[in-house]
Amino acid sequence: MNYLLRRLATFPLVLLGVSILVFVAIRMVPGDSITAMLGTEAGLLTPAQRDALAAYFGIDQPWFIQYWRWIGGIAHGNFGISVTYGRPVLDVILERFPLTLELALLSMIIALAVGMPAGIHAATHNEKPSDLGVRIVAMIGQSTPSFVLGLLIIYTLSAGFGVLPAMGEFAPLWQDPLRNLSQLILPAITLGFAFAASVTRIARSAMLDVLSDDYVRTARSKGASARSVIWRHALPNALIPVVTLSGIEFGYLLGGAVIVEQIYALPGLGRMVLDAILQRDYALVQGAVLFIAFNFMIVNLLVDLAYVALDPRIRLGEQ
Amino acid sequence: MRILRAIFGHGSGRIGGAIVCVYLLIAVLGLLGLTPHNPITQYRIDRLHAPSATYWMGTDLFGRDVASRLMAGIGQSFTVAFFSVAFATLAGTVLGLAAAWLGRRWDGVVMRVMDVLLAFPAILLALLIVTVAGPGTWTSVVAIGIVYTPIFTRVVRGPALSLKAREFVDAARTFGSSSSYIVTRHLLLNLVAPLTVQVTLALAWALLTEAGLSFLGLGTQPPAASLGLMLSDSRNLMETAPWLMIFPGLAIMISILGFNLLGDALRDILDPRMRRAFA
Numbered sequence A: 001m002n003y004l005l006r007r008l009a010t011f012p013l014v015l016l017g018v019s020i021l022v023f024v025a026i027r028m029v030p031g032d033s034i035t036a037m038l039g040t041e042a043g044l045l046t047p048a049q050r051d052a053l054a055a056y057f058g059i060d061q062p063w064f065i066q067y068w069r070w071i072g073g074i075a076h077g078n079f080g081i082s083v084t085y086g087r088p089v090l091d092v093i094l095e096r097f098p099l100t101l102e103l104a105l106l107s108m109i110i111a112l113a114v115g116m117p118a119g120i121h122a123a124t125h126n127e128k129p130s131d132l133g134v135r136i137v138a139m140i141g142q143s144t145p146s147f148v149l150g151l152l153i154i155y156t157l158s159a160g161f162g163v164l165p166a167m168g169e170f171a172p173l174w175q176d177p178l179r180n181l182s183q184l185i186l187p188a189i190t191l192g193f194a195f196a197a198s199v200t201r202i203a204r205s206a207m208l209d210v211l212s213d214d215y216v217r218t219a220r221s222k223g224a225s226a227r228s229v230i231w232r233h234a235l236p237n238a239l240i241p242v243v244t245l246s247g248i249e250f251g252y253l254l255g256g257a258v259i260v261e262q263i264y265a266l267p268g269l270g271r272m273v274l275d276a277i278l279q280r281d282y283a284l285v286q287g288a289v290l291f292i293a294f295n296f297m298i299v300n301l302l303v304d305l306a307y308v309a310l311d312p313r314i315r316l317g318e319q
Numbered sequence B: 001m002r003i004l005r006a007i008f009g010h011g012s013g014r015i016g017g018a019i020v021c022v023y024l025l026i027a028v029l030g031l032l033g034l035t036p037h038n039p040i041t042q043y044r045i046d047r048l049h050a051p052s053a054t055y056w057m058g059t060d061l062f063g064r065d066v067a068s069r070l071m072a073g074i075g076q077s078f079t080v081a082f083f084s085v086a087f088a089t090l091a092g093t094v095l096g097l098a099a100a101w102l103g104r105r106w107d108g109v110v111m112r113v114m115d116v117l118l119a120f121p122a123i124l125l126a127l128l129i130v131t132v133a134g135p136g137t138w139t140s141v142v143a144i145g146i147v148y149t150p151i152f153t154r155v156v157r158g159p160a161l162s163l164k165a166r167e168f169v170d171a172a173r174t175f176g177s178s179s180s181y182i183v184t185r186h187l188l189l190n191l192v193a194p195l196t197v198q199v200t201l202a203l204a205w206a207l208l209t210e211a212g213l214s215f216l217g218l219g220t221q222p223p224a225a226s227l228g229l230m231l232s233d234s235r236n237l238m239e240t241a242p243w244l245m246i247f248p249g250l251a252i253m254i255s256i257l258g259f260n261l262l263g264d265a266l267r268d269i270l271d272p273r274m275r276r277a278f279a
Helices: A002-027 A033-044 A047-056 A063-075 A089-124 A129-142 A146-160 A177-211 A214-221 A226-253 A258-263 A269-278 A282-310 B002-008 B011-032 B066-102 B104-118 B122-133 B137-164 B167-174 B179-190 B192-215 B227-237 B243-270
Strands: none
Touching: A002 A063, A002 A282, A002 B104, A002 B122, A033 A047, A063 A282, A089 A129, A089 A177, A089 A226, A089 A269, A089 A282, A129 A177, A129 B243, A146 A177, A146 A258, A146 B192, A146 B227, A146 B243, A177 A226, A177 A258, A214 A226, A226 A282, A258 A269, A258 B122, A258 B192, A269 A282, A269 B122, A282 B122, B002 B011, B002 B243, B011 B066, B011 B243, B066 B104, B066 B137, B066 B179, B066 B192, B066 B227, B066 B243, B104 B137, B122 B137, B122 B192, B137 B179, B137 B192, B167 B179, B179 B192, B192 B227, B192 B243, B227 B243
16 A cells, blocks of 8 residues: 555656656747648738737747646646647547557457467477477567568458458447457557567466476475466466566557557557647647556556555565 | 677577678678669669569669668668667666666656656657657667667666675775776676676667658658668558568568577576576
8 A cells, every 4th residue: 555655656756757858848849830730821820810829829928837837737637729639638639549548458458368378388388399389489479560560461461362451430449349340450460469479478488487386396296287287376476477568568558559550540649649749739749648658657557556466475665 | 709609509599690690791781882783773764673683672663772772771770779779778877877876866866767758658759859859860869769768777777776785895895996996897897797688689679669760751861761761661562562561571570580589598698597587
């Protein structure tokens, strides 16, 4: 409990740091958001119109007043207005977030569903041909960038089967689950492949470690079946590093998979942030980065708490 | 020499080492301009030419030789990867050692700043830095360097803290050794092994991030060649000219594979306790 409180107490400090960093950085991008928003039409604005627009978006004030207003607004749940969308930042973020969350969850499910059995199989068949096969595939998987795999999948589908991934307007899960799944499955496989490779490697090594522990030997000598030794005795302890890795990867995926979203033309958080940076949409970049950092910290905290649930011997904060 | 022999005697070290050596050779040739053709010359009459004896890996939409662009691109990617990892190693080592040695407030400040950087997804932080400074080779170096600095700071600070509490450091203090002597001779020298492993693995990530930035159009700028940019350009021509995607894609993948294999081997060799953990 103490650990939880201490960790939560560091949140505001880190978020404050993130907010200052992103606030300063986005203002250092050359050009201004009004020109970026209107393009060539910005030249048609009279100075008074330009001033009025700047005042509307609150970018006419000195930076410290802008920062203060922004932070004060966040305290009241107001993240500002996006210059690009002309709507509240939080609305734009929350509109994109379900896709990112779904994609991250699907990738993690694929990674665990493939990686865990493969890792366990490799560990229980240590140094046998199937172990070597799993290790080679996992190493290749870990070395395949998502954009290479994504393009390869699209190429194989189009050249080999004459089909293209379902693109077009994105269908949310609650409106058209089937179409939604058909749009997300390939991106999820693309992201899940390297993720699965990492899970396989870490699950294999953790299982190998645990299988050589004394208590597993004791269980074996007491006559426990191989299945019981693996599933009841070894697996719960081997899960800890898998949880750590999956948590960290999941945390990163919640920040949006900008390149995979770009390849499959998905309107997720990553592409939104990229476009917002290029459009100098100050409020949207700031809000999104803060949102992503917060999610990342929450996921990391949950991972730490999961350790305790999986292994009661661990007392957080005392290591 | 002992390490080279150990790498040679290690299964994945041998393969990884060979891949990295071949790539280094290609990178040097690419940087020196010793390519079959000029990578930016456009042979318009041979546009989208399939792989042949003249153009080993075909030509692109502008009639530029893919093999030559690939060699130049590998040179470019390796330059960015090496300099950015050197940046991150130097900055991370100095910050990690300072945090561990000075302790207290310094430690708190340095590690909170690193927490802030780590809370950003790597590619987004790199994107932000590149957009601020404008795309280009050296901007990519700084951006990727900053992104990976927190990892090196953590890798250095943890072991440095435990080394600081060891008897031999106390003894050195008792004998009147200066702080800078203890930090460089006793702490830093003992950190060479974990740093070497980290550097090798970080090179793989740096190659990946550089390719990612270039893929998004924010890394190396055309007409210069870069693996990520070549892949990105291949997207619309995938069906008519698959070689435009296959060769750069394989080149990125195999280079990352090489560094990963070498990193794993080095981890086994330099830190036998980890042998099992990442086998």
